[in-house]
Amino acid sequence: MKIAAIGGGVIGGGWIARFALSGHDVAVFDPHPEAQRIVGEVMANAARAWEKLFQAPLPDPGRITWAGSIAEAVAGADYVQESVPERLDLKHHILAEIEASAPEGTIIGSSTSGFKPSELRVGARHPARILVAHPFNPVYLLPVVEVVGGGAAAGRACEILAAVGMKPVQIAREIDAHIGDRLLxxxxxxxxxxxxxxxxxxxxxxxxxxxxxxxxxxxxxxxxxxxxxxxxxxxxxxxxxxxxxxxxxxxxxxxxxxxxxxxxxxxxxxxxxxxxxHSIRELERIRDDNLVGIFQALKATDWGAGRIVREMENGFYAREGRPATGYPLRLHQVIVPGGWVDYNGHMTEFRYLQAFGDATDAVLIHIGLDEAYRATGFSAYTVETHIRHLAEVKAGERLTVETRLLGHDGKRMRLHHAILRADGSVAATGEHMLLHVDTDAGRAAPMPAALLAALAALAALERGPAPDHAGVGIRRIGAVAEAQA
Incomplete structure (x- = not known):
């Protein structure tokens, strides 16, 4: 889906970050001479906040392209977010330019904090597609967006916005300043x-x-x-x-x-x-860190904005559009964020386990054990893990997890992961035994035929012997010394 953003200030930049970090390409038009710098700084803060907010591996960011005109930005766009200053004459001029070049089915959302849809639609060619989509700052973190305008376009806009982690609230009757700003x-x-x-x-x-x-x-x-x-x-x-x-x-x-x-x-x-x-950028980062902490607390209770975070994470774990690439499987990649390193500047111990856990989730989703399957009351739990740490990993490194299926039966599966660095060297390996469980009963349960068939298909691809360290626990110190002698 192509997104166009007209205006890249505080609110516009937040929208750009929200869409781009969700994996959508965004075409931007803003004639301000400092627009690219401002949006770049907003993107940096947003990416930093999302690394702290989500435990799931984030999607690859969409491309941000800078257009030389409104017509260039909105060409072929599915959704346009207008975020220009609060002057009705200016908005009418901008909306007219958008309508002149955007496809007829393009939905146009205005970030206006005060104007009603009926005011924005004056003189429009297709007034029903022009809506109020009013967010709150910072847009890349705060999920609520007031959608005013009604009709099929509002319903479609809500679908688009919900897919990037927003909480659309449709307001049935238009009113000056909508709801949030009237309370504020x-x-x-x-x-x-x-x-x-x-x-x-x-x-x-x-x-x-x-x-x-x-x-x-x-x-x-x-x-x-x-x-x-x-x-x-x-x-x-x-x-x-x-x-x-x-x-x-x-x-x-x-x-x-x-x-x-x-x-x-x-x-x-x-x-x-x-x-x-504090500078404004410092205050923004302090604000973002505090919001992330509140969201994480709410996520633990599956409440309010925390539920939005959990739903976004489930979508990230699903990794739509990331098919398996041969065998061994390579389903999961991650760029090590700054929050993953310890006082030595290296990836901290438990983040290796997170990388392995995310790779395991990718395999489970690949064989059909996804969110919809878990909703039926069944899942797979890890019951045993063995990790070997082989190399130091620093922030900013791109890691790829390579996965093999070492064995399975009617209730169990045995996975082997290898974390590969960019040069192909192995940073760590993990061996994991998983048990298929009836989550309601709290006990092991046989896997259905579809899962067994998917596992059998993977097993048929396994040609080589198991790694020599597979199935081996921590060696005795004496045995290590003897081997080194």
């Missing part, structure tokens, strides 16, 4: 008054959010948080107890303080004191 605007207005009236500083307000209700919102949202606050009686009790307070004159939500020079100076000075020790 309410909090922002109140925060401005708290600073203007000298009640709190920018840092104090941020501390109350990030150490308090922000943590609750990150994993449960607003209404479900308040449902819990209602105790066993739930939301009805909460509304009955705290609802009357809504009529008290606590807030100034509909009254906006004038952003005069004095207030701007106050906020800017407090913000510099709060965060000025």
């Amino acid at each position: 605007e309410a909090v922002w207005r109140e925060a401005l008054w708290l600073v203007k009236d000298g009640i709190a500083t920018t840092e104090e307000i941020d501390d109350i959010i990030r150490f308090g209700f922000g943590l609750r919102w990150a994993q449960m949202g607003l209404f479900e948080t308040y449902r819990i606050a209602g105790g066993e009686a739930g939301m009805r009790h909460f509304l009955g107890q705290f609802g009357p307070a809504l009529k008290w004159p606590w807030t100034k939500l509909m009254d906006v303080p004038e952003l005069d020079e004095a207030l701007i100076d106050t906020i800017a000075a407090q913000s510099d004191a709060q965060s000025g020790a």
